[in-house]
Amino acid sequence: MKKLEFLILGKNEAILEILLRLVNANENWNAIGFNHETLAQEYFLKNNLDFVLLSSGIEDHVEKEFTQFCIKNQPEVEVIEHFGGGSGLLQSEIYHRLHLKNKL
Template sequence: MKKINFLILGKNQSILDILVRLVNANDDWHAIGFSDEEFAKDYFQQNTLDFVLLSSGIDAESEIKMRYFFISQQPEIEIIQHYGGGSGLLRCEILEILEQQRKRKLSENQL
């Protein structure tokens, strides 16, 4: 099974570190975190990713620009806004999206 790859972008370094650790605690997931938008863009362009996780400290204008950048480069990318709520909530958010993707693929295969 291929690993699910995440890019996590946030301005609060301690929260960013926690999110990277939480995602990487799952053996099937791999995350790398960035606090600088330009470094995140460079990494994104050089790697195939499944999720972008937006964390705390990103101003509204930057978030809009980054969303546009990610989606214009890779329209199928899943973007999650996660500003807190504990590790269980983050895991549930990710698993819910993965389940939606699985159902979508099943229905596409039945057509």
């Protein structure tokens, strides 16, 4: 199985660190995190990603614009809005999306 690549965007540093730790705990997943959308966009354009996780602290208009940017530039990317609920919920959201795309 190919390692899944994640970009996490969130403005709450503590939550961003937790999400990075949770995603990177899976040996088949690799995540990088950003707290500013411009830096995240630059990284996004240079890398082929499987998932984008949007976390807490992002303004509504930034969330919408960033989601549109991602889908426009990499239509196959999965964008998930994740604002909490524990590691089990996050993993369930990811596995659900993989199942829907027949990648499990």
